[in-house]
Amino acid sequence: MDGVDHIERTDTDGAGGGNGDPRRALGGFLRARRSRVAPEHVGLAVGGRRRVRGLRREELAQLAGISVDYYVRLEQGRATQPSPEVLDALARALGLEAAERKHLATLTAARRGPVPATRVSPLLRRLLDAAEGFPAFVTNPRADVVAWNALGAELLGGLGDPGRRDRNNARYLFLDPASWSVFPDWEDRALEAVGQLRVSQGHYPDDSELAGLLAELTSHSDDFRRIWDTGEVLMCTAGRRRLCHPVAGLLTLDYETLHVPAAPGETGLVVHVYTAEEGSEDAAALARLGRQSCQ
Structure with missing residues (x-):
């Protein structure tokens, strides 16, 4: 990027987020973010060969204080509206910045329907x-x-x-x-x-x-x-x-x-x-x- 640009950054999973299935965007975002968190940076011991990049599902669930089953349902799009407390816990565990937290909240908000008609005054x-x-x-x-x-x-x-x-x-x-x-x-x-x-x-x-x-x-x-x-x-x-x-x-x-x-x-x-x-x-x-x- 140009060196003087002022940028807000968030990350989501393109395939999991699904540009064809926005209902799974929350799961895609969570997958992408946990893949970027090094276990040793959040105090987890790294031993043996890991098959996943970043945090495992069970590790993120543990850090956020939620059940592994509920977290899996979030990633799979079977749970789409977690409570504010769960969102805060996930955001802290993933080390999300302010812009990323805002995007996470957007993905869990009630569906708003299509883009309203545009009117240029x-x-x-x-x-x-x-x-x-x-x-x-x-x-x-x-x-x-x-x-x-x-x-x-x-x-x-x-x-x-x-x-x-x-x-x-x-x-x-x-x-x-x-x-x-x-x-x-x-x-x-x-x-x-x-x-x-x-x-x-x-x-x-x-x-x-x-x-x-x-x-x-x-x-x-x-x-x-x-x-x-x-x-x-x-x-x-x-x-x-x-x-x-x-x-x-x-x-x-x-x-x-x-x-x-x-x-x-x-x-x-x-x-x-x-x-x-x-x-x-x-x-x-x-x-x-x-x-x-x-x-």
Whole structure:
């Protein structure tokens, strides 16, 4: 990842979490996390040859103070709503950080149904247009780009023209070879896209469009399957990215992600804004691109 990115990290098991079966996401998360805990780091003696990486099921159950049978049911998806006390015990035993605890709680929350309809307010559209010197675009939980300004559309490969670029960021990244040219650090961007989809799946496990997108990417992209199966979730909120444009050239830009609160019955949106350091060559190149986008 870029050295200046600010990242929240959680890990889940791609196969066990099941991009096709979100009801098993809790078990996948627990399997992935226990596989990363070295027994000696939690005070367990290691003797002989171990057939599993990390903690065994019975070891984690013992550390959390729950029965092995109940823990097995959690991993197998036969128990999906443990009590807050059990969640706290598992989080402590696994050494989860704050972001990881939040993701664990999401996976055990009551099912929320599909992603509600997206509505981009007139105010948000006016804000995008007013920020004409700052490339900006808006995404929903399915990684669909639902709004943008002219400079943002041009910077990211032609959002304004559906013939040039798919308006789903994940589909664009994994199924359009042109994305490799736009994002020199393609692997980092792909990791972020998978992380955002995994979090969305945790919030909206019954969303058929999201499930269809995951199935499509799984079927047609080896890279998506590889990254999904690592189980790692990256959620970048701010940092620095490199982008390449045929006119502006290679740009190194700072970015922020701003969350727009959801109105009742509507989904929350994320606004992505790019800036260049004032007086820099990147700022001059971005200005040239801005003039072109207005023509």
